[in-house]
Amino acid sequence: MLTNLVPRRQQRTASWIGPASLGIGTRALSIGDDFATSFAAVDYPAEVMPGWLDPLTSYAGRLDLALHVEPVPSNEAADRLRRQRARLESSRRRGFDRAALDDPDLEAAAADARELAYRVSSGAGKLFRVGIYLTVHAASEAELAIEAARVRAIADSMLLKLVPLTYRAVAGWCATLPLGIDTVLMRRTFDTEALATCFPFASTDLPLPREADSAVLLGTNATGGGAMLWDRWALPNFNSVTLASSGAGKSYVTKLEMLRSLYRGVRVLVVDPEDEYDRVAAAVGGTRIALGLEGVRINPFDLPRQSIGAGDALRRRAMFAQTIVAVLLGSTLTADERAALDAAVLAAYNAKGITEDPATQHLPVPTLADVVNELRDAEPSASRSIAERLTPHTQGSFAGLFNGPTTVETDGHLTVFALRHLPDELRAVGILLTLDVIWREISGPQERRKRLVVVDEAWQLMSLPDGARFLCRMAKSARKYWAGLVVVSQDAADFLGTDFGLAVVANSATQILLRQSSQAIDHVANAFRLSAGERAFALSAARGQGLVLSGSTRAAFASVASATEHDLVTTDPAEIAALSRSANIEELA
Structure with missing residues (x-):
């Protein structure tokens, strides 16, 4: 065997670069211990919606999908459209001369070509050569046949025709590798709008954001694999309510959105009763105001x-x-x-x-x-x-x-009001004072900008009628000042058991429900009209998983974070202790 003649170190290096062996068949490949077959898309549905490829990109099995895009030069695009329109018009006139009936497909193609030609000539659109290729993987040939049949059935239900790459199995596999090389060259011409609908990283369960510069990544689809982008600033109001049991990940999800909003230039103000936002504030250069310490007053x-x-x-x-x-x-x-x-x-x-x-x-x-x-x-x-x-x-x-x-200033892109040093008897009044400071800032005459107000552990304020009334007024008026109120609470039953709590929910365009306790699930299910399946998911969701409700849209999601984001937002005591030990070792070194 040739591989036995190669030194072990070179064998290990080769395994990083490619498989140990490659068996080539008519339609399938054996790639080491894996089996694969490839397909090319040759016929597409006449009308599609954004995210229409989601059934394939979120396929439960191992499926590699590659989208190869090559822009067509404007002069070439105009010339091709002119010739295409001439052919279609010639076919129409020949049918008229023969007294034939109208061909609906021909008439639709002629109208589409005319509209596209005008968009290209005016610069409102461009043409692209697009190739879509899929490679299905399985552990055996029998499983590969079953998986391939499932993928083709899904494609057929989407009116997308797939053809196997017979005698071109290697080329099909290479086209779906992350190399950016189209080795198949079975392409179709798309315009800008059609190509935009093929964007593979958006879930169809949430409305696609109007403006890319204000949307943030909420997480991945918990029932599939698509990413879910969420734009609170495109909704009727910018408020949200997050309800979860203790340890379900409500602060984790909130801090992720806060970080990603900071990237977008949003000013963030946080009411933090438990000092959970200190590491985030320190990492991004935010301001921390610790009420209860000597000399800190409002x-x-x-x-x-x-x-x-x-x-x-x-x-x-x-x-x-x-x-x-x-x-x-x-x-x-x-x-x-x-x-x-x-x-x-x-x-x-x-x-x-x-x-x-x-x-x-x-x-x-x-x-x-x-x-x-x-x-x-x-x-x-x-x-x-x-x-x-x-x-x-x-x-x-x-x-x-x-x-x-008053001895505090609230300038900066992130201001965290830490209330952990306040005694329990002053915790509610501390939240109320900070909300008043925040409200005076966002309603002031300074330059208007997007601002996010995060109230964590809001149940402490909602337990007092006057505090709940103030939070309710803030929820109703925040939109006028381009501000979004984020209310986070772990006591869902008490929160939803008051008129003011229900009013805050009613004035929030988005509700996020993470894992719920069995004691509170009845209040949550009744307040948000959860179905039996949604109720079961809310009871059994893993940490960081939940339901997002926005108007008539409902979707299950799982929060995702990079390694750096995770280190900043995690509240797991074991992980925080490990991070502290690593920091101490680095300082000693």
Whole structure:
């Protein structure tokens, strides 16, 4: 045997380059331990939709599909179309002279040729020589015959005619290798629109994006192999809701979309209760604001930047003060308490010299301590009651978040508000404060751009009526300011069990459902009208798999990430520990 005369090192090198043996038959090849047969497409359907090749590209078996494209020069394309139109017109006139009936195929071909000629002459389209070749693989000759019959049946159902490459098996196999060489040369002329429908990397389960520069990769089709591109900015509103049980991969999917949106120039702001976005922020040069640490404060009485009139700004701040105080106290304010608080807030602004005059907007704003002092000085008992209940937030153990002016800036392409250092009693108010800061930024007068607001673990805010009401208002108004709200929650039953939660879902054009717990599946199935199959998939989906619901479109997907993306977005403790050890070893080296 010749291979025995080759040194082992060269044998191993040769195995990397090609198979150990190649047996050539009339229609099939034996490639090492593998068997393969090739086909060429020779006849195509008259009308196709984008992604029409998906049944073949997502075939469950091993199938290599190659699309060879060669542009036709404009002058040659025009000359060929002119000759083709002349032949078709000559055939039509010959039929008229013989008093023959109209040939529908001939009439359709003449109309298509005329339309294509005008598009090519005006530069609206071009011609391409396209060859489509397929190679089917199997472990034995018997399995190969079965697989080949299945592929041809799928092609026949698509009105795509495949012919075996008899006596050209090697050429067919080489044409489907990643070499970019058309060794078969069985081509068909396509125009630009027809060629675009052959794009093999888009799933037909989701609407194809209108603009390529705003779409992101959601994942692969969980029931096939096509990639699923998703464009939230092409939908009626830009909001989405992601619901999943713990450990299902909801943060993983969210961070992947966030990273890929950053590539597209989208400004991203994140409310992160569990410090899961730190590595992403550090990798892309984002800003991290850790509420709860010494010196990090947000003043809820900061006036918005937009110039909508001082009087309106003051009234909006007074109304938001009632929301923030209600969340701080953990109870709904009575009518007397709301009236007392409103008077105290306006008095605190007046004490700082801020009135309805727009010229006073630049003056330093009051803090929560100033409002508490005004409440203490007021006569009604409701004022003094609120002042006493707010004392821990101005002088006690919770005062660090409110005992001074705002010390954070939200500039940059990515801003992460980390809330892990906040005590549990202040977690909800921390989310509410950051959402208010974010809302004041996206509704400001600065240059409009696409912005994505991510609220992770939103159940913490939805558990409070005033916090849920604020999030609901944000979901309804975000679209006006070219912003998309991403609400992520693991407590699906509680989220969907409130009117505000259902309102947020109703104002989200996209819903992403990852694996659900058996306790919450009834709420989820009823809220989203899942079929029996979709319900079963939501219960048994693997990590990172789920359903995406967009209008009347529903599809199952599996998230995919590159090695670099995975290292940044994973929350698996074992993987994070391994990454930390590798980083420490590199530093020591």
